[in-house]
Amino acid sequence: MQEITGGVAAPIGFTAAGIHCGVKNKNPEKKDVALIYSEVPCAAAAVYTKNRVKAAPIWVTMENLSDGKAQAVICNSGNANACAPGGTENAKTMCKAAARTLNIPESDVVVASTGVIGQPLNIGVIEAGIPALVSALSKDGSDAAARAIMTTDLMKKEIAVRFNLDGKTVTMGGIAKGSGMIHPNMGTMLCFITTDAAVEPVYLRKLLLAAAERTFNRVSVDGDTSTNDMCAVLTNGLAGNTVIAAEGKDSEAFLDALVHVCRYLARCMAEDGEGATHLVTAKVGGASDNETAAALSMAVVSSSLVKAAMFGADANWGRVLCAMGYSGADFRPEATDVYFRSKSGEILVCSAGTGISFDEAEAKRILSEKEIIIDIRLSEGGGTGEAWGCDLTYDYVRINGDYRT
């Protein structure tokens, strides 16, 4: 597998675009509507937020994808179209307007929104902008699309990979947005993945769920899960592989690529968490099983106290143990070792569940790097897991103390 450029427009038959339509009316420089298009219909699948309060575009996309088919994705930023008057109608209008200009069925459009909740979507500017958006579609358009779905994100999240499948060269691309309200089960994240592989849609959803469980569901920025979020995959089959419909060598290769793409985008979300200055990875080894390791690692990256300690480069491992303790997962504190690691080195700070004396200056140096690994070693079995988060900073408070106004 090889990383390449081109993002969601890298696979054969896909193009993308992102322009300013006026949803983010405060800043005409900012792109606010993205479009991804396949020249042929795709088998498609998505996973959605588990929040009981779901934004209108989520419901509309669920309906549109119920036949496992899609050909385009339209997404605006700046307004979540959640708990907003006329939400469903506006989401449908976005599909209709895109479909009409692209000359495809309205039900083959995936629609998504992200931004502030509860305010009416300015659907007029989106409708008016669609002809320009469709005209802008190109093989170079992924960058613009990736930027058009950003809210408080500081960096664009985009990747593409090339790999072999069934003797064919297959390409997969992805873009995502994250930032705040990131937590398992699709907390404010949007992710759109395209590929020219051929996959049967019901099986595709199964593979997507497996990939999300190991990647997006292991990211926490602030413990809040959002109303809007989804990860959708469109597979147009133009690479010419035999359709993947069951477990086997091909599905494994496809899943590997999907996990690679999702893992990269998930880590980007953690790294670009609102206000974040550190990417924090919690790794757990020696757990009784992988599920336990996942629960423990998620509790550690989700703890406000661990996150604040990481901000302060403070080797406060007691908070790591404490978070593991309330995770609900089974482990023996008295058989737990904790290391902090970064490119500056590694230091053991807790052995057999008890504090040991260590060089505080060295720990501080290690924790001052941008990327920190909290490495937790248990003695229960062979279960491993990792989760990604970020530190809790003054900027997180600043951004979220006045996001709407």
Added chain:
Amino acid sequence: MQEITGGVAAPIGFTAAGIHCGVKNKNPEKKDVALIYSEVPCAAAAVYTKNRVKAAPIWVTMENLSDGKAQAVICNSGNANACAPGGTENAKTMCKAAARTLNIPESDVVVASTGVIGQPLNIGVIEAGIPALVSALSKDGSDAAARAIMTTDLMKKEIAVRFNLDGKTVTMGGIAKGSGMIHPNMGTMLCFITTDAAVEPVYLRKLLLAAAERTFNRVSVDGDTSTNDMCAVLTNGLAGNTVIAAEGKDSEAFLDALVHVCRYLARCMAEDGEGATHLVTAKVGGASDNETAAALSMAVVSSSLVKAAMFGADANWGRVLCAMGYSGADFRPEATDVYFRSKSGEILVCSAGTGISFDEAEAKRILSEKEIIIDIRLSEGGGTGEAWGCDLTYDYVRINGDYRT
């Protein structure tokens, strides 16, 4: 029921003290060991942290209270004696030293610690300080005891009430510490309650659990639950009431007082949350049942995004609905109204799950008060509940980014 002064030393037969022994060695002005004593043995009960990682004093107290009997409480701040070398031995030494000087059985001492995790407790300074601590016991000592258990708390948490029971005048007092790591199931909180009522110890524990469920388990500061925390009640029976051992008029009056004391202390913890500038109460009415209302209100006060919005006096009710949505509790978003209220007024911001236009300046004025109520009205049934939290501020990050060093 009438609020009086005197705290834990208000009930007949109780005295208290708090002095500086040297655990908080950085600041000799700060009291760091508290003692509460009853001149006669008490029926006693406690509830403890559910964190799997429990500090040594928790285990020792559990053992000491297994007979439902206690006569003194000793507690230090500045060091949690959790995940620390020699923890159990040191916790037992605290009991032994206090018991010896008080001339009571070692197993009748409740021991607690709070502070940093993972560092050896300086038991020597506590042992050396105990004679002075016992000498300091007095009817005026509750204030000093309440101060001696504070860590990052800014205000002392103390209350006493007087009420009638079985024709007798009964007094109940309580002190508590809170601040960070506050979340249901006894997240870093310590609470000691004394009363001269007579209650059978097994039934006392049942009443304490019921009171905690409605008070301490409805407070969230940061979602972290700690290794150390407990709420213990000592009842010495000197008021002369008939021993309460089953449901009835007396148990109701006693539970009312206990809830009053616990509720006051729980609210103080939220108000004094680390870095907090607002006390935020989420009230839910019209839920299908009380359990649902409790889960919804807890999700709202626990949300980092709601908390950051409250810091910014931002009427971002979308985050309130969003938090309700991921609470796991059952409700219909489309039948949800949200009001913000404070002593400056009340404003409806979301009607039937949808944003309505409202006066932003008025909302800002309402949310700028120190005490904010988020009033959520559902249409499912008669379930009600409330939970207390605080805003997420720059100071929370500052305090926890560098607590240990």
